[in-house]
Amino acid sequence: MAWKWFTEKWPYYQLKKLLLYEELPGGAAFASTLGSSLMVIFTLQVLTGIAQLFYYVPTTDHAYDSVAYLRTEVPFGWFVHNMHYWGANAMVLVIALHMIRVYVWGAYKTQLTWLIGVALMLCAMVMSFTGAPLIWDEKGYWAGEVGSGITSTVPVLGNIVKTILRGGESMGQLSISRFFVFHVWVFAPVLAFLIAAHIAALRTTGIAGPWDERKRRRVGHFWPDQAARDIIVASVVFFILVTLSVFLPPPFTGQADPLNTSYVPKPEWNFLFVYQALKYFQGPLEPVGTVGVPTVLIVLLVILPFIDKGPERNPLRRPIAMACLFVYACFIIAMTIMGYLSPGFAQMAGAAGAPAARLGKGETGGAKGPAGKGVAAGRKLFQSEGCAGCHKVNGQGGTMGPELSGATLKGKTRKWLADQIRNPKSHNPNSIMPAFSQLSKNQVNALVDYLMGLAGTGGAPGPAAKPQPRAPGAGAQVQPGQANAVSAPGQAQPSQLKVVPPDTVPETPSGKAAYIIGSASNGEQLFKEQCAQCHGAKGAGGVPNPGSAEGVVPPLSPINKNIASPDPKQFARNIDKFIQHGAIPPGPNPALQMPVFGDNNSLTQPEISNIEAYILKLNGVDRSIPAHPGMDPRLFYAVFVIAYVVAAIVLLMMWRNAGRSRT
Amino acid sequence: MGNEEERSAPTVSRRSFVLRAVIGVFTSLGALVMAVPFLRVVFNAAPLRKAEWAEAANISILPEGQPKDVKFEAHSVDAYLRQMKLRSVWVIKHSPEIFSVFSPICPHLGCYYKWDPSTQHFECPCHGSVFTITGKVIGGPAPRPLDTLPYKVQGGKLFVKWERFQVGIPQKVRV
Structure with a gap:
């Protein structure tokens, strides 16, 4: 009744005919x-x-x-x-x-x-x-x-x-x-x-x-x-x-x-x-x-x-x-x-030597400092041997060792530098710098040429940049809060760092990054650049930290079980507190301490969120896993597949029966 | 209906012309009145804003002669969003008074470039533009040198005006 009323007033059948009753030359395919x-x-x-x-x-x-x-x-x-x-x-x-x-x-x-x-x-x-x-x-x-x-x-x-x-x-x-x-x-x-x-x-x-x-x-x-x-x-x-x-x-x-x-x-x-x-x-x-x-x-x-x-x-x-x-x-x-x-592009250009090849004859590429024969070769070695992982030069590089531009190397002789590279313990028995004894004489000379050129040029002058006699026996120094960026005014100063045992979550609030779901793959990249020199490759740890109670920098994979959590949000909040505000490990005189990364904008909040996602991943926790999936995705898929397979079997049987009854 | 139309054909055609004119004129007028505001709204480009001085860094901790990635918070107005935003600039201290302050944005297509200490060049990861420490283009598609930003030194601190420039063209045009 209602249907008739509707189809009298609306072109249902005309539309159905228009849409469905199409003749196909050659039949369905x-x-x-x-x-x-x-x-x-x-x-x-x-x-x-x-x-x-x-x-x-x-x-x-x-x-x-x-x-x-x-x-x-x-x-x-x-x-x-x-x-x-x-x-x-x-x-x-x-x-x-x-x-x-x-x-x-x-x-x-x-x-x-x-x-x-x-x-x-x-x-x-x-x-x-x-x-x-x-x-x-x-x-x-x-x-x-x-x-x-x-x-x-x-x-x-x-x-x-x-x-x-x-x-x-x-x-x-x-x-x-x-x-x-x-x-x-x-x-x-x-x-x-x-x-x-x-x-x-x-x-x-x-x-x-x-x-x-x-x-x-x-x-x-x-x-x-x-x-x-x-x-x-x-x-x-x-x-x-x-x-x-x-x-x-x-x-x-x-x-x-x-x-x-x-x-x-x-x-x-x-x-x-x-x-x-x-x-x-x-x-x-x-x-x-x-x-x-x-x-x-x-x-x-x-x-x-x-x-x-x-x-x-x-x-x-x-x-x-x-x-x-x-x-x-x-x-x-x-x-x-x-x-x-x-x-x-960048890697492509680098691999082909393109930027260098495009340099004009008169271009020095902006390299400064006295030109020793081996300066360029030394600079290359400095990168390829991973020196930059621990030492900063002109504001770029790791923070584990002392910065090598500026005043640090002033007054050091060629021989002193060569000895330091070949056998760091010869100057300081407690040095944690690895010995680069595998380098040839020419290579060491090239590195020394490069380092001599750095002495007294650039660098960060002022008392803050000088290695402080925090741990007289240690070869590595850190200036917390000085890590990678210039501290903006009013931001956390080194003195505000708190002593936090590696098995305790600090009381301080976590930052914005803890609530951002980061990218584990970008975090891996950032981790290599910012964290691996102290926490070890892939957070495996093992890097010595003389003067701390533990003696080593805490590993992040696996991370201390008091810090870890199966809940990705909680886990991220826990590690975020360390990354945002830094921390001093307990011990009489720790050589290394966790620098501030968030409070001084040394890393941006999205960057920190990416590092957190990576650290979670190292510990088998997926930062991006749905907290409320509605149904376990695998169960959902199983139900879906079963429904489809059953439907397909029933339809296939119906199809075969229809064929049989036709004949 | 049809008969009536045939009978009075000449008058109707004149009337019909006027009716069509009515339809045409009013529709065009309406369309024109709507079109100008509509297109003006859609084609609008946000106006230039006066950049303000932002305190970027203490000059004593800047290395001399080498680029330094300086991050600082600056007041940002993006249409109706007013926020403190983290900005980054490349600063090269030539002397305690003389600096080069580069916008971190590649003038090619707007990516953020990096300083490569091993080659002593700025390199853009997106399309491979290469610049010297003076900002000169020595490779890749960048159409102009790195953009410099206005700065001033006051009380031992470096102040920078965060400005952006149109990318992809040889001229430095503020936007």
Whole structure:
């Protein structure tokens, strides 16, 4: 009754007929299921996108934490986020496969459907580009910063485009608002509109079907023949997406922090080919790489159906078209792989000796100080032998040994230095400096040349920088609070360091970093630079600390069990107190003490959060594990798989029975 | 309806012209009135803000002749967000009065570059630009030397104005 009333007033049957009763030349085929898989992925993106909007905040100070909250504190938030991430990747990949399929079948000859398809592909790329910065993590921030920076290399319109994207010149609050609006309110609806237009065009010209004329004469139906094939393929795609979301969550890359230079930005895989192209065009040619290459690739796709208008669709009789596809695909795949494998520009330039090679003849590269023959070689050795791990030179390097620029080496003779390198105990029986007896005479001479050049140049003058006679017997000195940065006024001074036994969590409050979910992989990098010289490689410990009660620097892997906690938040808070405020180990006269890293901004809060994530990882605790997953992800997956397998078996049996009863 | 239309065809066409004109004029007027504010809002670029002096470091602890990564907190206004933000600059002390203060941002595409003590160069990890200690470009795609920032010395302390410049162009344009 109500149904009749409804269908009299609403074109239900007309719509159903329009949508479902389509005749397909050549019958239903698995080959033509990719388009509907994309529809399914798009629907999933809309649903998971809306679900995320219930939590997401597009502000520079809260975006990262709001996403982290969704992923770890909201039941199934992790699933929704991961599905959105993998769905976005799948979207780009399946679009590529769909386009290749259409190309091989010669179906682009319908022209308009193909053109709208190209627009859809670009729209999906824009969605990918505008989505990443929304998390405001390192990866997304740099993708947005560099990506929108690239638009400014577009001739004439560049700056206008960049301003529209960023809302100003630099990335900031107005930029994240804009990326948000473009992602959610502009391009997602445009994508939906284009999908409708794509299908409308497809239905107007009819689907191309098989290239073989005879096969095309057989007519099949969309409902239910093709629809069933579509849903089978789509459910396989869905299955893969769920599997990836459960077992391969996208990594936390740490809160966006431009000051953290240990993070080397690299674009998402689908933009790697542009990144790679950029490397071949520099200087005035740069727009060729940033704009020219992508433009050429797009223009080729746009003009394709107008160049190849011949009626032939059999790929075997279109050798030129197939060769073009091969070259085109190989170009993008090869550039992507090269971009993926390339270690980043800095390393690339360094490995090729490029910066040195580009030096003009008159350039000294800014090297200062008296030029001994071996200065350059010595400087290299200083790096390669790991001296910089313990000794600072001109403000760069470790803090375990004394700084070697400035006044420290003044008055030392060549022989004294050479002896110190070969056998540190000859000057100080308690020295913890390793003996570099494996170095050749020339190498030691080169190092001495370098060190002699340093004596009295640069360095940090003033009493603070001089090794203090804290532990008369020790070879290593630390100036807490002087670690890496210049202390800003009003910040923790060395004298405020408290004595904390290594098995006690200090009473002091933890800092901001404890509440940020950091990146363990970036933390590993920072740990090598900042922590390993005292806590040992991978926190294994064993570094002597004369004058302390323990005699060694406490290891961090495994960390003292009073500090560790199975709860990642608690664990992070515990170690955060040491990192933020520093500590003095108990003992009569400890040579080494934990420097202040947070209170004096020696490390930024995101950097500290990354180090914490790494230390947790060393102890088998995942900082990013969902605290409230809703259901154990593995159990969830098991239920999901069982449901799917049972459904598949039942349907298969029904299918076989139906076949038997027909015969 | 159809008959009526045929009968009075000439007058209707004149009327229909006027009606179309009404539709056209009002739609265009409405669109124009909406378009200007709409485009102005969307195309707006945040205005330049006056940079303020921020205390960056005690000059006594800066090494002479070598770049030092100096971090300091400065008042930041980002549209409607007002915060204290950690900034970093590269400072080279030539003498107690003369400094070079470089913005840490690569003039190519805005990454933060690093000082490599082994090569004595500034190097950008993003796209491999290389600069000398004086900020001169000696490799990579950077279109101009490193940007210097205004500084002053007062009472033994170094004050810096945190400013940003447009990246990717050969001219140094404040933004």
